[in-house]
Amino acid sequence: MGPLGRNRADLTGSTNSMSKFRNDARMQALAKAVQRGDRAGMKEIISNRSENSKMHRNLRGKDAIWDELKEDVVYKVTAQGETLAVKIFDCFPFHEACGNIIATSLLGPGGGGPFYVRTLDIGRSVDEKHYIILMEYLEHDAEEIDLDEPSNLFTLLYQVAYGVEQLRRAAHLQHFDLRFDNIMVKLLPEPKDIFQNGVLSSFIVKIGDFGQCEFDFPFPSSSSSSSSSSSSSTSTSTSSTSCCPQYLPQVEAGKAQCNGNGNAAAVTAPHRPINTDIPREPEFTRKWGAYPRTYTGYDIQYFLGTLTPVLGSLHGLDFYYIYKLTLAFLQPCSFTSAQDRPVHITSRMPVDVLRFLKEEIMPTL
Secondary structure (H helix, E strand, C coil): CCCCCCCCCCCCCCCCCCCCCCCHHHHHHHHHHHHHCCHHHHHHHHCCHHHHHHHHHHHCCCCCEEEEEECCCEEEEEECCEEEEEEEECCCCHHHHHHHHHHHHHHHHHHCCCCECCEEEEEECCCCCCEEEEEECCCEEHHHCCCCCHHHHHHHHHHHHHHHHHHHHHHCCECCCCCHHHCEEEEEEEEECCCCCCCCEEEEEEECCCCCCECCECCCCHHHHHHCCCCCCCCCCCCCCCCCHHHHHHHHCCCCEECCCCCEECCCCCECCCCCCCCCCHHHHHHHCCCCCCCCCHHHHHHHHHHHHHHHHHCCHHHCHHHHHHHHHHCCCCECCCCCCECCCCCCCHHHHHHHHHHHHHHHC
16 A cells, blocks of 8 residues: 555545535536636636525525524535535635635545545525535534544544645645644544554544635646656646646646546646735735745645644643654744744655655554
């Protein structure tokens, strides 16, 4: 088994498979638009009035109960005998929508694993004043994990690194907000050997909240991503390394990319749409750190940074040898004092962290 755990146990299940809110047809149409780099096409699909009327009827039925989780933005909705999370936006949430589409429809349970919050549908309100994202509702977060148990801390880091690596392979997606307190988890009824490596896990990490993410746009399909296991673990190029290596020079020149059959096809060279929600202005650097414009190991470093005060408040950092060894592996790196944001960013990539955890940490468990 390689460092990515390709023998991962089947945990795809049938999450929300019978949900009245799950709109696979629209999500697949959006996935194709994202792959084409068609932002206007995305907005057209999301604005389909017929689909949005159905969504509205389900969300606003007589039995619907809306509980506000984050003021005017995130709601827990119980309707049609189901519970789901709903996010509402005044403007087109391009980056958030793309991140959710990549994680749900271009990776999904059968591709990148079950390590992402599932998006059920993306639409608009019937008065077209708001954009709406429907997602699976998760009751538990990473703060409920017993981090004093070394196998739990190992599993948390391994699942996060695995999920981040799959996002890198798909689109060089940089999450930029992968905090410990921003990770949801699904608790399992009984521990499972998820990666078939002998380490049991009682939870599955769920990565979501893609509002600050950046990515290559457009990018190859998930089929070409999974077919290429030779993508560089150290590349910071903005061209997607999930494409077959023999076509990389043409992709970077904007002449061709690899399609699902491994053949070259004319496309526009990938670029990285700037996310204006990211505070890159010089006056914010001291508090918010550095935000690279090309792909780096930022997400894993930031996640570990946000673990620092959590573990420090429990038994002190010296108690958690897995954390200390992993952070040492990422060096040299540094963080802001206020937000635990990366300042000097590690050269290590997610796949490097996976190998380190498997080869150096797993034998100690």
